Amino acid sequence: MEWNAVANFIKPELLAIVAVCWVVGYILKQTPRVPDWTIIYGVTLAAIILVSLTLGFTAESFLQGILCGAVAVYGNQLVKQVQKSGDE
Template sequence: MEQIINYIKPELVPVAVVCYIIGAALKHTELLKDKYIPVVLGAFSVAVCAIYVCATSDLSTVQNVLMAVFVAVVQGLLLAGGSVYVNQIIKQAKKEEK
């Protein structure tokens, strides 16, 4: 996990916290099956990261646009994955060992 954290932009870490909160809220509702929660969190995170990357990047060339898309997708997936990972750590820590 430490290696993955090195690739996450520090200014985007709050997105992982928001993903965790959204995931926990979705888990307690019956709006969505549990298996779809990571997909929703991934899409949300990529969208938020895309907004951030577009707001902070020079999108004057095709290469810059493609790099912005790549960064938004990678950062979004890392952040959503991190929030799901933290959720699983908390769940596993609460389990009693057999």
């Protein structure tokens, strides 16, 4: 599946939430007392809350929140892996 296909699942008005989730993940990563394995849960929870506040509390909002959080984490990992491959 291509990146564009995944991005098409997210409503265009929610792309700002993906960016906010990326920032939330960055902040959590910089926080010393937050273990790395919990960051994805924090980002996903933030995305679900933000999307629910934007679209209302529905099953679709829940799924859109999960997608926004997942795309934010995936995008972050994609950038990290590309940078890491350039260092070798």
